[in-house]
Amino acid sequence: MIKDLKAWQHGPATPPVQLPPPDTSPGAYEAERVGNVYEGAAEPVYCKLCSGGKKMINIGGNVYDFATVKGILSTEAATKQLTVHAIVDGTQTYRISVNGADSIELIMTGTPDRVSTATLPVPLINGINTIRFYHHQARAPELDKIVIS
Numbered sequence: 001m002i003k004d005l006k007a008w009q010h011g012p013a014t015p016p017v018q019l020p021p022p023d024t025s026p027g028a029y030e031a032e033r034v035g036n037v038y039e040g041a042a043e044p045v046y047c048k049l050c051s052g053g054k055k056m057i058n059i060g061g062n063v064y065d066f067a068t069v070k071g072i073l074s075t076e077a078a079t080k081q082l083t084v085h086a087i088v089d090g091t092q093t094y095r096i097s098v099n100g101a102d103s104i105e106l107i108m109t110g111t112p113d114r115v116s117t118a119t120l121p122v123p124l125i126n127g128i129n130t131i132r133f134y135h136h137q138a139r140a141p142e143l144d145k146i147v148i149s
């Protein structure tokens with residue numbers, strides 16, 4: 001039963017032939033990118049609307065379901081704009097922690113039939129940054145990608 005549910009969440013065994021390509025522009029990081037961390041129930045699944053054809057589902061709702069986007073390069077210590085691309089069902093909220101710092105709240109609104117975006121300033125260090133997406137109380141949006149500018 002659980003196995004069947006997992007198979008359903010991952011989509012068909014043969015994925016749709018036409019999936020959108022990943023965003024390889026500077027500052028773009030797919031949520032499903034290899035090297036990211038998906039903890040607990042959080043996992044990448046197919047999404048025909050999404051950049052790269054995948055999104056990260058099951059983020060938030062407790063302390064152990066979260067996703068961390070790693071390898072975010074900045075060539076200076078500065079405040080940059082983080083634009084979050086996600087599938088949002090109504091109003092949902094992320095807690096966002098940059099490099100392990102206290103979290104910033106990001107409230108997003110949208111509908112499941114499109115990718116919604118929201119932008120907030122984040123402090124980056126010079127070098128490799130990590131950004132953790134989570135929420136302890138409620139399910140957060142399904143993360144497609146982030147763009148740093």
Ligand SMILES: [Ca+2]
Pocket residue numbers: 030031032050051052053054055143144145
């Ligand atoms: Ca994606």
